[in-house]
Amino acid sequence: MKKGFTLMELLIVMAILGILITVGLASYKSVQAKSRDSRRKNDLRQISSALEAYYNDKSKYPNDDAAGAIVGCGTDDAQACTCGSAMLDKNSVMYMPELPCDPALGRKYFYDVGGSNGSYQLYARIENTEDNDVPHSGTTPLSFPTTNCSSGGGALNCNYGVASTNTTPENGRTPQ
Numbered sequence: 001m002k003k004g005f006t007l008m009e010l011l012i013v014m015a016i017l018g019i020l021i022t023v024g025l026a027s028y029k030s031v032q033a034k035s036r037d038s039r040r041k042n043d044l045r046q047i048s049s050a051l052e053a054y055y056n057d058k059s060k061y062p063n064d065d066a067a068g069a070i071v072g073c074g075t076d077d078a079q080a081c082t083c084g085s086a087m088l089d090k091n092s093v094m095y096m097p098e099l100p101c102d103p104a105l106g107r108k109y110f111y112d113v114g115g116s117n118g119s120y121q122l123y124a125r126i127e128n129t130e131d132n133d134v135p136h137s138g139t140t141p142l143s144f145p146t147t148n149c150s151s152g153g154g155a156l157n158c159n160y161g162v163a164s165t166n167t168t169p170e171n172g173r174t175p176q
Helices: 007-058
Strands: 070-073 094-096 110-113 120-124 160-163
Touching: 007 070, 007 094, 007 120, 007 160
Parallel strands: none
Antiparallel strands: 110 120, 120 160
16 A cells, blocks of 8 residues: 555645635735824824914915925925935025835825915825725725825825814815
C-alpha cells in the first residue's frame, strides 16, 4: 500500500488556502484604507490648528489659489505653501514645521478661504465612503462640488471637510 495524498486532497487544500488568502488580502486592504483616512482627518486637524495660529497673528486666514493651496508663505505671504515643507510667513514665523501631504499618491488636500478671509474650509478625499463623516443622501455617498482632491491631471471631488469655527464645510458648497 502506497502512502501519500491523492490529487483530490491536494486540490481541496489549495482551494481552501486560496479562499483564506483572498479574504485576508481584502481585510488587509480595508484596514490600510481606514488607516490612511484616519491620518487624513488628523492632518486636517493639525492644519486647522496652524491656520488658527495664523489668524491670531494676522486677524485673517491665508489666501487660497485656484488649485486649493494655502497661499500664506514666503515673501509677502504670497507664495503657496507646499506639502512636505514648513509653513513659514514672511517674518519667518513657523506655523507648521511640515505641512502634511495626503498619504495616497495622486491626492492632495483642498483649501478654500471664505470672503474677506474670515473663514476657511479644508477638504480631503476619504477612501472609505461608508465612513460616518462622509455626507450621504440615503445610502449614496456625496462629495463637495468645485473641490479637487486630485494632484494628478483628473478631477476628484473631496468628500470630507473641516472648517473654521464660524462656518461649516458645507458653507457655500452643498454636498452632491
